[in-house]
Amino acid sequence: MKFVSFNLLPAFRHLLPLLIVFTLLNACLGEQADSQSAEKAEVFTITDNVFEGKVFALAQPTDNDSCSFKHNCDCCVFFYLFNDDNSFYDFSSCQGDETFIKGEWKVEDNALSLRYSPLYISKTYNWEAEFDATLPTYIYSDTTTEIKEYWLSPVECGNSFFMDYNDHTIEHNLYPSTYSFDSLQQEIKDGSLIPYMDSVETAQQLNFNSTVGNN
Structure with a gap:
Protein backbone atom coordinates (compact mmCIF):
# COMPACT_ATOMS: atom_id res chain seq x y z
CA MET A 1 0.00 0.00 0.00
CA VAL A 43 -28.18 53.44 37.42
CA PHE A 44 -28.90 56.97 38.61
CA THR A 45 -29.20 56.76 42.38
CA ILE A 46 -31.98 58.70 44.12
CA THR A 47 -32.29 59.59 47.80
CA ASP A 48 -34.72 61.69 49.83
CA ASN A 49 -32.47 64.72 49.28
CA VAL A 50 -33.23 64.60 45.56
CA PHE A 51 -36.88 65.46 46.27
CA GLU A 52 -37.09 67.29 49.60
CA GLY A 53 -38.05 70.91 49.04
CA LYS A 54 -37.95 70.46 45.26
CA VAL A 55 -40.41 71.05 42.42
CA PHE A 56 -40.92 68.56 39.58
CA ALA A 57 -43.00 68.98 36.44
CA LEU A 58 -45.20 66.24 35.00
CA ALA A 59 -45.05 66.52 31.21
CA GLN A 60 -44.57 64.62 27.97
CA PRO A 61 -41.06 64.15 26.60
CA THR A 62 -40.14 65.78 23.31
CA ASP A 63 -40.29 63.61 20.20
CA ASN A 64 -36.53 63.30 19.75
CA ASP A 65 -35.22 63.77 23.27
CA SER A 66 -36.73 62.07 26.30
CA CYS A 67 -34.48 64.15 28.55
CA SER A 68 -36.51 67.31 27.88
CA PHE A 69 -40.24 67.88 27.99
CA LYS A 70 -42.75 69.82 25.95
CA HIS A 71 -45.93 71.74 26.69
CA ASN A 72 -48.74 70.56 24.44
CA CYS A 73 -50.93 73.38 25.65
CA ASP A 74 -50.83 76.30 28.09
CA CYS A 75 -52.40 74.17 30.81
CA CYS A 76 -50.80 70.76 30.34
CA VAL A 77 -48.10 70.83 33.01
CA PHE A 78 -48.67 69.73 36.59
CA PHE A 79 -46.25 70.70 39.32
CA TYR A 80 -45.25 68.37 42.15
CA LEU A 81 -44.01 69.94 45.37
CA PHE A 82 -42.11 67.50 47.58
CA ASN A 83 -42.32 68.59 51.21
CA ASP A 84 -39.74 67.64 53.83
CA ASP A 85 -42.31 65.62 55.81
CA ASN A 86 -42.77 63.14 52.92
CA SER A 87 -45.99 64.73 51.76
CA PHE A 88 -46.38 66.09 48.26
CA TYR A 89 -48.73 68.45 46.45
CA ASP A 90 -49.90 67.82 42.89
CA PHE A 91 -50.85 71.30 41.69
CA SER A 92 -51.80 72.91 38.39
CA SER A 93 -52.98 76.39 37.46
CA CYS A 94 -54.62 77.40 34.19
CA GLN A 95 -56.29 80.73 33.38
CA GLY A 96 -57.61 81.23 36.88
CA ASP A 97 -58.55 77.57 37.44
CA GLU A 98 -56.56 75.39 39.83
CA THR A 99 -56.49 71.71 40.76
CA PHE A 100 -54.94 70.25 43.87
CA ILE A 101 -54.25 66.78 45.24
CA LYS A 102 -51.97 65.79 48.06
CA GLY A 103 -50.33 62.54 49.00
CA GLU A 104 -47.29 60.78 50.41
CA TRP A 105 -43.96 60.11 48.75
CA LYS A 106 -41.13 57.78 49.68
CA VAL A 107 -37.90 56.49 48.15
CA GLU A 108 -37.44 52.74 48.38
CA ASP A 109 -35.09 50.41 46.48
CA ASN A 110 -34.04 53.31 44.24
CA ALA A 111 -37.62 53.97 43.16
CA LEU A 112 -40.13 56.69 44.03
CA SER A 113 -43.59 55.93 45.37
CA LEU A 114 -46.42 58.45 45.00
CA ARG A 115 -49.47 57.53 47.05
CA TYR A 116 -52.42 59.84 46.40
CA SER A 117 -55.10 61.03 48.75
CA PRO A 118 -58.62 60.05 47.61
CA LEU A 119 -59.67 63.71 47.61
CA TYR A 120 -59.35 65.85 44.48
CA ILE A 121 -59.93 69.61 44.81
CA SER A 122 -60.66 72.04 41.99
CA LYS A 123 -60.94 75.81 42.10
CA THR A 124 -62.69 77.39 39.11
CA TYR A 125 -62.90 81.05 38.23
CA ASN A 126 -66.51 82.24 38.27
CA TRP A 127 -66.85 84.37 35.14
CA GLU A 128 -70.40 85.34 36.09
CA ALA A 129 -68.98 87.19 39.09
CA GLU A 130 -67.68 89.82 36.67
CA PHE A 131 -71.30 90.82 36.07
CA ASP A 132 -72.70 90.13 39.53
CA ALA A 133 -70.71 91.35 42.55
CA THR A 134 -72.80 89.20 44.92
CA LEU A 135 -71.37 86.01 43.45
CA PRO A 136 -68.13 84.46 44.68
CA THR A 137 -65.03 84.99 42.54
CA TYR A 138 -64.10 81.31 42.70
CA ILE A 139 -66.09 78.11 42.93
CA TYR A 140 -64.58 75.24 44.92
CA SER A 141 -65.52 71.63 44.29
CA ASP A 142 -64.28 68.24 45.42
CA THR A 143 -64.29 64.69 44.12
CA THR A 144 -63.54 61.56 46.11
CA THR A 145 -61.84 58.65 44.35
CA GLU A 146 -59.97 55.53 45.41
CA ILE A 147 -56.48 55.80 46.87
CA LYS A 148 -53.88 55.24 44.13
CA GLU A 149 -50.18 54.54 44.30
CA TYR A 150 -47.66 54.83 41.47
CA TRP A 151 -44.00 53.84 41.29
CA LEU A 152 -41.39 55.67 39.23
CA SER A 153 -37.78 54.80 38.41
CA PRO A 154 -34.93 57.23 37.70
CA VAL A 155 -33.50 57.52 34.19
CA GLU A 156 -30.14 59.25 33.77
CA CYS A 157 -29.81 61.90 31.08
CA GLY A 158 -26.34 63.40 30.82
CA ASN A 159 -25.87 65.51 33.94
CA SER A 160 -29.54 65.29 34.88
CA PHE A 161 -32.33 62.71 35.12
CA PHE A 162 -36.08 62.22 34.97
CA MET A 163 -38.52 59.89 36.72
CA ASP A 164 -40.22 57.31 34.51
CA TYR A 165 -43.53 55.72 35.51
CA ASN A 166 -43.33 51.95 35.88
CA ASP A 167 -46.88 51.95 34.52
CA HIS A 168 -45.99 52.55 30.87
CA THR A 169 -49.57 53.39 29.95
CA ILE A 170 -48.72 56.81 31.42
CA GLU A 171 -47.02 58.79 28.65
CA HIS A 172 -45.65 61.49 30.96
CA ASN A 173 -42.48 61.74 33.02
CA LEU A 174 -41.49 63.73 36.09
CA TYR A 175 -38.75 66.25 35.35
CA PRO A 176 -36.80 68.42 37.82
CA SER A 177 -38.13 71.97 37.51
CA THR A 178 -36.43 75.30 38.12
CA TYR A 179 -39.72 76.75 39.38
CA SER A 180 -39.49 78.19 42.88
CA PHE A 181 -40.74 75.82 45.58
CA ASP A 182 -41.55 78.71 47.94
CA SER A 183 -43.48 80.61 45.25
CA LEU A 184 -45.64 77.64 44.35
CA GLN A 185 -46.26 76.78 47.98
CA GLN A 186 -47.33 80.37 48.66
CA GLU A 187 -49.65 80.27 45.64
CA ILE A 188 -51.34 77.18 47.05
CA LYS A 189 -51.73 78.84 50.45
CA ASP A 190 -53.07 82.06 48.96
CA GLY A 191 -55.61 80.08 46.97
CA SER A 192 -57.08 78.55 50.16
CA LEU A 193 -56.80 75.09 48.62
CA ILE A 194 -55.38 73.41 51.71
CA PRO A 195 -57.95 74.82 54.19
CA TYR A 196 -60.75 73.81 51.83
CA MET A 197 -59.34 70.29 51.53
CA ASP A 198 -58.99 70.04 55.31
CA SER A 199 -62.62 71.08 55.81
CA VAL A 200 -63.85 68.49 53.31
CA GLU A 201 -61.73 65.74 54.87
CA THR A 202 -63.14 66.60 58.28
CA ALA A 203 -66.73 66.74 57.02
CA GLN A 204 -66.44 63.44 55.14
CA GLN A 205 -64.31 61.84 57.89
CA LEU A 206 -61.70 60.83 55.37
CA ASN A 207 -58.62 59.21 56.87
CA PHE A 208 -55.92 59.01 54.23
CA ASN A 209 -52.90 58.92 56.53
CA SER A 210 -51.99 61.07 59.49
CA THR A 211 -48.47 61.57 58.15
CA VAL A 212 -49.67 63.59 55.16
CA GLY A 213 -48.87 67.13 56.21
CA ASN A 214 -50.44 70.52 55.67
CA ASN A 215 -47.39 72.71 55.16
Whole structure:
Protein backbone atom coordinates (compact mmCIF):
# COMPACT_ATOMS: atom_id res chain seq x y z
CA MET A 1 0.00 0.00 0.00
CA LYS A 2 1.28 3.44 -0.93
CA PHE A 3 0.67 6.38 1.40
CA VAL A 4 0.41 9.88 0.08
CA SER A 5 1.85 12.51 2.35
CA PHE A 6 0.64 16.13 2.43
CA ASN A 7 2.69 19.03 3.63
CA LEU A 8 0.21 21.24 5.52
CA LEU A 9 2.76 23.74 6.73
CA PRO A 10 2.49 26.15 3.75
CA ALA A 11 -1.31 26.18 4.00
CA PHE A 12 -1.13 26.74 7.75
CA ARG A 13 1.23 29.65 7.20
CA HIS A 14 -1.38 31.27 4.95
CA LEU A 15 -4.13 30.71 7.52
CA LEU A 16 -2.13 31.91 10.50
CA PRO A 17 -2.65 35.67 9.86
CA LEU A 18 -6.43 35.10 9.56
CA LEU A 19 -6.50 33.14 12.80
CA ILE A 20 -4.70 35.97 14.58
CA VAL A 21 -7.14 38.57 13.18
CA PHE A 22 -10.20 36.54 14.23
CA THR A 23 -8.74 36.00 17.69
CA LEU A 24 -8.09 39.72 18.20
CA LEU A 25 -11.49 40.67 16.78
CA ASN A 26 -13.26 38.27 19.09
CA ALA A 27 -11.38 39.67 22.08
CA CYS A 28 -12.29 43.24 21.10
CA LEU A 29 -15.95 42.36 20.67
CA GLY A 30 -15.93 40.67 24.05
CA GLU A 31 -14.46 43.73 25.71
CA GLN A 32 -16.96 45.97 23.94
CA ALA A 33 -19.88 43.82 25.09
CA ASP A 34 -18.55 43.88 28.64
CA SER A 35 -18.22 47.68 28.41
CA GLN A 36 -21.76 48.08 27.11
CA SER A 37 -23.10 45.82 29.85
CA ALA A 38 -21.25 47.88 32.44
CA GLU A 39 -22.70 51.09 31.00
CA LYS A 40 -26.23 49.68 31.09
CA ALA A 41 -25.68 48.55 34.67
CA GLU A 42 -25.02 52.13 35.77
CA VAL A 43 -28.18 53.44 37.42
CA PHE A 44 -28.90 56.97 38.61
CA THR A 45 -29.20 56.76 42.38
CA ILE A 46 -31.98 58.70 44.12
CA THR A 47 -32.29 59.59 47.80
CA ASP A 48 -34.72 61.69 49.83
CA ASN A 49 -32.47 64.72 49.28
CA VAL A 50 -33.23 64.60 45.56
CA PHE A 51 -36.88 65.46 46.27
CA GLU A 52 -37.09 67.29 49.60
CA GLY A 53 -38.05 70.91 49.04
CA LYS A 54 -37.95 70.46 45.26
CA VAL A 55 -40.41 71.05 42.42
CA PHE A 56 -40.92 68.56 39.58
CA ALA A 57 -43.00 68.98 36.44
CA LEU A 58 -45.20 66.24 35.00
CA ALA A 59 -45.05 66.52 31.21
CA GLN A 60 -44.57 64.62 27.97
CA PRO A 61 -41.06 64.15 26.60
CA THR A 62 -40.14 65.78 23.31
CA ASP A 63 -40.29 63.61 20.20
CA ASN A 64 -36.53 63.30 19.75
CA ASP A 65 -35.22 63.77 23.27
CA SER A 66 -36.73 62.07 26.30
CA CYS A 67 -34.48 64.15 28.55
CA SER A 68 -36.51 67.31 27.88
CA PHE A 69 -40.24 67.88 27.99
CA LYS A 70 -42.75 69.82 25.95
CA HIS A 71 -45.93 71.74 26.69
CA ASN A 72 -48.74 70.56 24.44
CA CYS A 73 -50.93 73.38 25.65
CA ASP A 74 -50.83 76.30 28.09
CA CYS A 75 -52.40 74.17 30.81
CA CYS A 76 -50.80 70.76 30.34
CA VAL A 77 -48.10 70.83 33.01
CA PHE A 78 -48.67 69.73 36.59
CA PHE A 79 -46.25 70.70 39.32
CA TYR A 80 -45.25 68.37 42.15
CA LEU A 81 -44.01 69.94 45.37
CA PHE A 82 -42.11 67.50 47.58
CA ASN A 83 -42.32 68.59 51.21
CA ASP A 84 -39.74 67.64 53.83
CA ASP A 85 -42.31 65.62 55.81
CA ASN A 86 -42.77 63.14 52.92
CA SER A 87 -45.99 64.73 51.76
CA PHE A 88 -46.38 66.09 48.26
CA TYR A 89 -48.73 68.45 46.45
CA ASP A 90 -49.90 67.82 42.89
CA PHE A 91 -50.85 71.30 41.69
CA SER A 92 -51.80 72.91 38.39
CA SER A 93 -52.98 76.39 37.46
CA CYS A 94 -54.62 77.40 34.19
CA GLN A 95 -56.29 80.73 33.38
CA GLY A 96 -57.61 81.23 36.88
CA ASP A 97 -58.55 77.57 37.44
CA GLU A 98 -56.56 75.39 39.83
CA THR A 99 -56.49 71.71 40.76
CA PHE A 100 -54.94 70.25 43.87
CA ILE A 101 -54.25 66.78 45.24
CA LYS A 102 -51.97 65.79 48.06
CA GLY A 103 -50.33 62.54 49.00
CA GLU A 104 -47.29 60.78 50.41
CA TRP A 105 -43.96 60.11 48.75
CA LYS A 106 -41.13 57.78 49.68
CA VAL A 107 -37.90 56.49 48.15
CA GLU A 108 -37.44 52.74 48.38
CA ASP A 109 -35.09 50.41 46.48
CA ASN A 110 -34.04 53.31 44.24
CA ALA A 111 -37.62 53.97 43.16
CA LEU A 112 -40.13 56.69 44.03
CA SER A 113 -43.59 55.93 45.37
CA LEU A 114 -46.42 58.45 45.00
CA ARG A 115 -49.47 57.53 47.05
CA TYR A 116 -52.42 59.84 46.40
CA SER A 117 -55.10 61.03 48.75
CA PRO A 118 -58.62 60.05 47.61
CA LEU A 119 -59.67 63.71 47.61
CA TYR A 120 -59.35 65.85 44.48
CA ILE A 121 -59.93 69.61 44.81
CA SER A 122 -60.66 72.04 41.99
CA LYS A 123 -60.94 75.81 42.10
CA THR A 124 -62.69 77.39 39.11
CA TYR A 125 -62.90 81.05 38.23
CA ASN A 126 -66.51 82.24 38.27
CA TRP A 127 -66.85 84.37 35.14
CA GLU A 128 -70.40 85.34 36.09
CA ALA A 129 -68.98 87.19 39.09
CA GLU A 130 -67.68 89.82 36.67
CA PHE A 131 -71.30 90.82 36.07
CA ASP A 132 -72.70 90.13 39.53
CA ALA A 133 -70.71 91.35 42.55
CA THR A 134 -72.80 89.20 44.92
CA LEU A 135 -71.37 86.01 43.45
CA PRO A 136 -68.13 84.46 44.68
CA THR A 137 -65.03 84.99 42.54
CA TYR A 138 -64.10 81.31 42.70
CA ILE A 139 -66.09 78.11 42.93
CA TYR A 140 -64.58 75.24 44.92
CA SER A 141 -65.52 71.63 44.29
CA ASP A 142 -64.28 68.24 45.42
CA THR A 143 -64.29 64.69 44.12
CA THR A 144 -63.54 61.56 46.11
CA THR A 145 -61.84 58.65 44.35
CA GLU A 146 -59.97 55.53 45.41
CA ILE A 147 -56.48 55.80 46.87
CA LYS A 148 -53.88 55.24 44.13
CA GLU A 149 -50.18 54.54 44.30
CA TYR A 150 -47.66 54.83 41.47
CA TRP A 151 -44.00 53.84 41.29
CA LEU A 152 -41.39 55.67 39.23
CA SER A 153 -37.78 54.80 38.41
CA PRO A 154 -34.93 57.23 37.70
CA VAL A 155 -33.50 57.52 34.19
CA GLU A 156 -30.14 59.25 33.77
CA CYS A 157 -29.81 61.90 31.08
CA GLY A 158 -26.34 63.40 30.82
CA ASN A 159 -25.87 65.51 33.94
CA SER A 160 -29.54 65.29 34.88
CA PHE A 161 -32.33 62.71 35.12
CA PHE A 162 -36.08 62.22 34.97
CA MET A 163 -38.52 59.89 36.72
CA ASP A 164 -40.22 57.31 34.51
CA TYR A 165 -43.53 55.72 35.51
CA ASN A 166 -43.33 51.95 35.88
CA ASP A 167 -46.88 51.95 34.52
CA HIS A 168 -45.99 52.55 30.87
CA THR A 169 -49.57 53.39 29.95
CA ILE A 170 -48.72 56.81 31.42
CA GLU A 171 -47.02 58.79 28.65
CA HIS A 172 -45.65 61.49 30.96
CA ASN A 173 -42.48 61.74 33.02
CA LEU A 174 -41.49 63.73 36.09
CA TYR A 175 -38.75 66.25 35.35
CA PRO A 176 -36.80 68.42 37.82
CA SER A 177 -38.13 71.97 37.51
CA THR A 178 -36.43 75.30 38.12
CA TYR A 179 -39.72 76.75 39.38
CA SER A 180 -39.49 78.19 42.88
CA PHE A 181 -40.74 75.82 45.58
CA ASP A 182 -41.55 78.71 47.94
CA SER A 183 -43.48 80.61 45.25
CA LEU A 184 -45.64 77.64 44.35
CA GLN A 185 -46.26 76.78 47.98
CA GLN A 186 -47.33 80.37 48.66
CA GLU A 187 -49.65 80.27 45.64
CA ILE A 188 -51.34 77.18 47.05
CA LYS A 189 -51.73 78.84 50.45
CA ASP A 190 -53.07 82.06 48.96
CA GLY A 191 -55.61 80.08 46.97
CA SER A 192 -57.08 78.55 50.16
CA LEU A 193 -56.80 75.09 48.62
CA ILE A 194 -55.38 73.41 51.71
CA PRO A 195 -57.95 74.82 54.19
CA TYR A 196 -60.75 73.81 51.83
CA MET A 197 -59.34 70.29 51.53
CA ASP A 198 -58.99 70.04 55.31
CA SER A 199 -62.62 71.08 55.81
CA VAL A 200 -63.85 68.49 53.31
CA GLU A 201 -61.73 65.74 54.87
CA THR A 202 -63.14 66.60 58.28
CA ALA A 203 -66.73 66.74 57.02
CA GLN A 204 -66.44 63.44 55.14
CA GLN A 205 -64.31 61.84 57.89
CA LEU A 206 -61.70 60.83 55.37
CA ASN A 207 -58.62 59.21 56.87
CA PHE A 208 -55.92 59.01 54.23
CA ASN A 209 -52.90 58.92 56.53
CA SER A 210 -51.99 61.07 59.49
CA THR A 211 -48.47 61.57 58.15
CA VAL A 212 -49.67 63.59 55.16
CA GLY A 213 -48.87 67.13 56.21
CA ASN A 214 -50.44 70.52 55.67
CA ASN A 215 -47.39 72.71 55.16
